[in-house]
Amino acid sequence: MIRPFPQFLAGLLALVCLASCVTLLPSAKPVRLYRFGVDSMPTREQDVSEHRSLVRLAQTRFEDAASGDRLLTSRGNEIAYIGNARWVSPASELFDDAVRVSFRDHKGVRLLGQGEPRVADYILALDVERFEARYADASNAAPTVKVSFRASLNPESSGAPTKSLVFSEEASASSNTVGAITQAFDVAVTKTLLRMANWVEQNAQR
Numbered sequence: 001m002i003r004p005f006p007q008f009l010a011g012l013l014a015l016v017c018l019a020s021c022v023t024l025l026p027s028a029k030p031v032r033l034y035r036f037g038v039d040s041m042p043t044r045e046q047d048v049s050e051h052r053s054l055v056r057l058a059q060t061r062f063e064d065a066a067s068g069d070r071l072l073t074s075r076g077n078e079i080a081y082i083g084n085a086r087w088v089s090p091a092s093e094l095f096d097d098a099v100r101v102s103f104r105d106h107k108g109v110r111l112l113g114q115g116e117p118r119v120a121d122y123i124l125a126l127d128v129e130r131f132e133a134r135y136a137d138a139s140n141a142a143p144t145v146k147v148s149f150r151a152s153l154n155p156e157s158s159g160a161p162t163k164s165l166v167f168s169e170e171a172s173a174s175s176n177t178v179g180a181i182t183q184a185f186d187v188a189v190t191k192t193l194l195r196m197a198n199w200v201e202q203n204a205q206r
Contacts (some may be wrong), residue, residue, distance in 0.1 A: 010182050021112025033088040034071075034182040037189035052110045053204040056120035056156075062092040066131040067142060071181065073143060075135040082133075085178045091131060095189065099126065102193035108201045122204045125152040133173065133181050142173040145184040153203055163203050167192045 066072040069090050070081040078183075087094055103111040112118055130148040135141075148168040171187040173180040 022202075030084070032085050032087065032178065034178070035088045036182060037101070037193065052106075053121045054112055054118055055103075055109055055122045055200060055204055056063055056112045058123050058125040060092060060096055060099075062095065062103065063125040063128055063131055065159050066128075067092040071178070072090040072132045073135060073184075074132050079132070082178055082181070085182075092128075095128065095131075095197050098189055098193055099196075102190075102197040103200075106197055106201045109197075109204045118133075120156050122200075123156055124153045124200060125154065126150070127152075130168075133184070134205055140176065142176045143181060143184075143203060145171045145173065145181065145188045147185070147192050149192070149196075151199065153200060165196075165199060167196050167199075169195075177200040 015190060022067040065079060069086045069088075071085055071087065073080050073082060089097075091109055100111055100113075103109065111124075126149050128147075130146050133143040133145050135143045146168070147170075148166065150164055150166045152162050152164040169188040169192040171184040171191075173184040
């Protein structure tokens, strides 16, 4: 009777642990995943012309507090993250995906794919300075999403000067809910990136 006791005790502890897990897991709130900047982009017939300027996207610099998968909010000098909600991927990666989609319908310029073995005419560098949902001071009203970044277009081989411009956009959430806030992010990102892609097309001339 002495020898089986350790086995019985181990089994009892396992059952206790399992019972604890069964009790605790259902009470955890699920984390909802969101995305932005892809489905809202307009689509038209693609141009396969080889006479377009080729642009390579450099590694995007993204505000540290907003670069991960958490949704950043601010009020006054304070910042916070929305609980139980995440971007489906880090915001910096979703932003780069949205950048690539924003160029798909431009006939005068083509954004090279990652690792594509082509010599680019221009290098496009983006520096995202603001990417947050801003609440008014002492107010529980729906926030306003603010997106701001600097785009720099650098000729790859010529001695022409680098051109740069800051793009900013605001979009008010229709309500103080995560769904409405992420939709406002989608609107702000889409508008700024389409304006940026048009600017690149106008300035990236062979």
